[in-house]
Amino acid sequence: MMIVPSLSTLASTYLFFLSLISLCLAGSPSPLPGPSLQDSVCLRIAHSISPASEVFYPGESLYEKGIFHWASSSTQQSKCVVEAGTPSDVGIILVILGQTRTPFAVKSGGHATNPGFSSTSDIHISLYRFSEVNYNSTSNTADVGTGLIWDDVYAALESFGVNVLGGRVSGIGVGGFLLGGGYSWMTNQYGLAIDNVVAFELVQPNGKTVIVTNSSDPELFFGLKGGMNNFGIVTKFTLKTHPQSLVWGGSILNLESTLSDVEAATIAFQAAVTDPKAGLIMTYNYVPSIQQILINQLMFYDGPTPPAGIFDTLLAIPATSSDVSTRSMLSLVRASPSNGTDGARAVFQGYPIASLTSSISAVIVNETRFWGTALANKSAVTVSYAMELFLPSIYSHNPDNTAFPPSRNLFFQPFDLEFDVDFHAAARASSAHIREAAIGEGQSELVDAPIYPNYAISGTPLADMYGGNVPALQALKRRIDPQNVMGLAGGWKF
Template identity: 30%
Template sequence: MGHLNATALNEKGTSVAVGAGAVWNDVYGYLDGFNLAAAGGRNGLVGVGGLLLGGGISHFSPRVGWACDGVVGYEVVLANGTLANISTTSHPDLYRALKGGGNNFGVVTRYELKTFPQGNMSVNTFSYDVSQVGAVFDAFNDVAADPNFDPYVSLQAGLLYSSAAKAWSVSASAYYTKPVLHPEVYSGFEALPSISNTSSITSVASLAAENPTPPLNWLFATLTLGTSSETMLDIFKTLNGSLYDFNPAGGVTWNFAFEPLPSVMLSKSAATGGNVLGLNPEDGNAIVLLFSALWPNSSSSDAIYQQGRDTFAAIEKVAEGKGELRKFEYLNYAGPHQTPLASYGADSLNFLRHVSKKYDPTGVFQHKVPGGFKVW
């Protein structure tokens, strides 16, 4: 698919056609020259297709919704070998299913994405001593729980633990999609004693151009929480208790990223034909947690996978005990033991199964395509 990477703006500049083999660096680098952007991955090396089929969290999501909500058309090779153009007016059921339904319905060869004006943005990064973790969570929650969520916010609070050093680091990556240094919305982070505190203005393309991730072993899982700094702190305490003395051969680095999932972001979906993620603005603001690990020594993999499953189960129990565990599992962060498509709810899952059987009655993409989460 990597050769299907052409990017072309339409005559009016309102949408951009992107080959499914492109990465987001291709898209942002192209659109930057027109002072435009499209909702897509925050790391420019992420593939366009995978991110969009799983929903897609973008720096711009509070303004325009999930990245998949910005898709106005798909070119798809169906199970019977035919090439179809999919939109709100052509196969609208398949159009909706592709917005979060994964690789269950066909081979998408091209996406047409809605564009919008976008200049430079600000990048604000904070690093803190672990003693400040509770205060960092409070500052994060003040932003994430705000019913008047600032649509220019793109925020992560991060925990990183090195098993070799037995040391935690605490950070906040506070982006703002306007060229505003030190935006007021991040004043809570600014006020805390920090190890480092930087702020700069950059282009979307420059920000996305991250270095490649080393070719190491990975573990992923995810859960969704209500907005509660108390629950976040209890999760940290559980993580620390579970991981502190675990140091396999070669070591392991654990990374935990908390991200807002504001209701304003969810309200954008209906205006673009809807998606299948099963989320409603009425549910209120929430938080998505990415639980991950990275390690060099493959001989430690079994032990790390087991430790990861046990630790993840422990923090799920904490969130559930606090009454803050939500059912939604973000597909692009989900681990192989999770069921993100089922987490969309029975109505969405039944719809996905119906669409799959309609366009792929023999189950080509269920039985002959490896990888991904299946609907059958």
């Protein structure tokens, strides 16, 4: 999948997202033998942690659960999986890893697609046991464990009539989503998900657990908001809650014969809809098996029924299937087909565009068809480009600086792609082509537009994501992690 940030001053604009999916499992790592290869570091950890945590080895079912990723190309066979159950045990583990200089990985939901970002051939730390959700009606906040997926968080908060800003599709992990920034169905109303974090429970690389707030350590609070796993392991987030009623929305599938109508309706939606409760993701999917582009619409309104006129034109286009209805947020999220490609090989890539015009839309349709055809004989199942519409005011909800985005004066959104060598090359080439076309059309603000870290392909320069924030983040990294313990883990490194 590929997501393109957008910088626009229009009433509403969007995010792009290209997805190449292959179910070819050739090249997947073969399982390691069992306990005979137990590593000395695994054994040391097992003997040092409390009964609240546990170590698993190849061949055990919870080992397989621990290393599993939505994209099989991101799953690696580690020497062991450590399911940490308390912050103090996480601290013990980090100290041992730092002392032995052992590479490791930390995984929340397992939706990262860059190999080595939340996977490793050494020590794999699973956060599944950090799975509590506690709502505080006095402060209107919720404590959310890092090991959860958003489906679980929405289910836990539903009975209280409140919600937090989280993932828009099923199966997304809390940890990586929040530490990277987080675009939500309610971003138009409340900003990015990180704009709604009021505290982090952080296990620092020295093993100590601290609660980080804007008051306790403003620099570290800034760095954790988009700074990924550079400063330790977050075990809990405290998030602002917002009232939540039933919502309206769902998925609609259209055939290629309706493509021109969908294009026109999407461009009109972007130009006219200013209601912050409305959201739309429009995806063009080339399916090699039928040699057609199918269109998937994900519609959202934060209320039981949208006002007349917002989605009318889109709804009037003949559809092959539709499950749009009034429902709970949990039902809406679970209706998304994103997990239907579990086990596929995948990688994300991101580049920005500013505004969806008819000429740029034509470029995107051509890219969808070209790469879908070109990669069909390389086991591509689908090639997808998605337009995710947001208002240009989304960064104004938080007056404070955050690691990402590096500027709140510009409006931008993310874009991404999935597979190995040929697919990686396609991701880079296609996203660059669309970006160049947009700049050539006059969208000059894209020259310095940052790429969303959660959708950037491995090898993306830090400056392309964090801009002028890089020096401050590097200085913060030296203060919090002078021994560079977190440098032993994958991901974007300051």
